[in-house]
Amino acid sequence: MRKVFQLENLDCANCAAKIEQAISKIAGVSKASVSFMAQRLEIEAEGDIEALMPLVKKEIARVEPDCEIVE
């Protein structure tokens, strides 16, 4: 399963890289990619992505508190 999310207030390129790395490490996520320029987060997971979202959001908030997923 693959899903794309739009991010908001992603202001720093290094943070984008850090968010990408942090989300990649979440158990169940097979691949994560954050495009700093397009402010997009792409997640690939074997199981249900929705179930992983609380963890994903937590990681984003930890790395870059200003950055949020646009619902």
Added chain:
Amino acid sequence: MNNKLRKKLHKIIAAAVLFVAALFLGQWSYVQVAMFVAAYLLTGTEIIAKAWRGMKSAQIFDENFLMAIATFGAWGLGEYSEAVAVMLFFQIGEFFQSYAVNKSRASIASLMNIRPDYARIRRGTKWQEVSPEEAKVGDIILIRPGEKIPLDAVVVKGASTINTSALTGEAMPSDVSVGSELISGCVNISGLLEAKVSSPYGESTVAKILNLVENASSRKAVMENFITRFARYYTPMVVVAAAVLAFLPPLIWPEERLVDWGYRAMTFLVISCPCALVISIPLSFFGGLGAASKNGVLVKGSNYLEALSMAKYVAFDKTGTLTEGVFHVEKIVPQKWLDNSQLLEYAAYGEAYSHHPIGESIRKAYAKELDLTRLDQAEEVAGLGLKVKLDGQDILIGNDKFMRQNGIVAEINESFGTAVLVAVDGRYAGYLLIADKLKTGVAEATQMLRACGVDKMVMLSGDRPAEVARIAKQAGVDEAYGALLPADKVAKVEELKKSVSGSGRLLFVGDGVNDAPVLALADVGVAMGGIGSDAAIEAADVVIMNDDLRKLPQAMMIARKTIVIARENIVFALGVKLLVLGLGALGLASIWAAVFADVGVSVIAILNAMRASSLPNGRRKLGQLERRASAGIN
């Protein structure tokens, strides 16, 4: 500039004024210190707050944290002006970065202006504006002049001219009338059109293109991944080095002062931010992707842009890629007892019911309306030809085998194309030569590709070798292979991919119709599908929107330029940082130099990266290429 950014700018200006005023105040006084503190708090509060939050979530190597430590250190060492300067310039750099990034994001958004805002659909007797997602297949939509076509649709009423430039990068108006297909994302120029929706928004051309472009920057180039990985190690290493630098020498040599070495460590901390590096690479690629799509070439990812810049071999499909893929009547050769137009008339009636592309091309060449009442008893002999009765005469039309079977002997000597023979009442009447023809600009494009550094161009086709050789010669490719089955094409592409040297890449250019496996197999699959061809948009890595092969060398130039800019940024940013780190360790660089190595470099790298989206230089070079290419042809 958004509100957040404007607020930041105001703070920076206020802090800068305070800072400069404090510097001019000259002698050491409490007023001066107070002004420094005020300026520091104005610019630094946010950073310190972020650093604090970062520390709580165990992110020691966060840039905010580093800046906070460096400036605290400077305060501690009594270097007040330096402490303020570091924070102030850091903020100026950040401001500039945000500004550049916002600008660049906005330019892509405007490029993506093809997104339709609404569709006006018919509900009973009224027209109602709904979002394009709500429209269903079969709905009738109304498109007024000047409006974007919101969904792929077929015209049911009206006639107009539409502009495809938003998709193809070239202002080429095309006329549409009842029955014409409309491609979403194009603009209706002149007339009122009513059209029937042919696919839901999610599957429409415009949605696919938008999705593709938006996703492009998620597929990262090797260079980009390298830099983010590098940044992961760079920062901790420099921070550790700073700690060692501050404490080790005073421990070993008691006469050395912690204050001096602490100052040197501060310069390290200031330089340890990897921002300039990390930001300039995606910014360059983003610009390059934007420049390509502005020119009507969609590149599906930064990685493909990178591969495009390294293309050494190019393999082409023939039909539909190098040639029009449409048969046309190349020549008409009648026997002495009739003329061209008579022979064409016989042939057109003979092929009246044919669905074969060759039959269609003959009817198209005839151009007149067929009076089907003149026809009687049409019979098709599969793979050979047709028999019809026209005004009571027996017409035979087909290949030479068909003629021989019917006792008609004819001598045809053509090296290319397909000969279609005609006989009337058992008497040979002549033949029509049907051939495919080269697309315009193909010969020029291959010359340009060669000038761009492509070493070998190969044509792969399922067609007869003689025909393949003829087209290959006209197109100016180096090698051509005919009579290839789809599996042979795959094998050939694999072989080419192996033989391409070192860092060279193999491109395959096809029309996306039946070459999906090869498109996927090549390092970069380029589709010449033209707009509206779903297969092409899906199967390929690069899509040439307007079907003009000359766009390929152009895209390669853009790719090269992007890579050069990205490399310049890496070398420049790393070079300056390493230099200042070295000087700082020796005590030769002040914090001011460190601020330049951080913020100054980042600003310069961003400015450089922004060149990737404009590419005036690339266009000039392309002009030279074109001239050289046309000189080569003439």
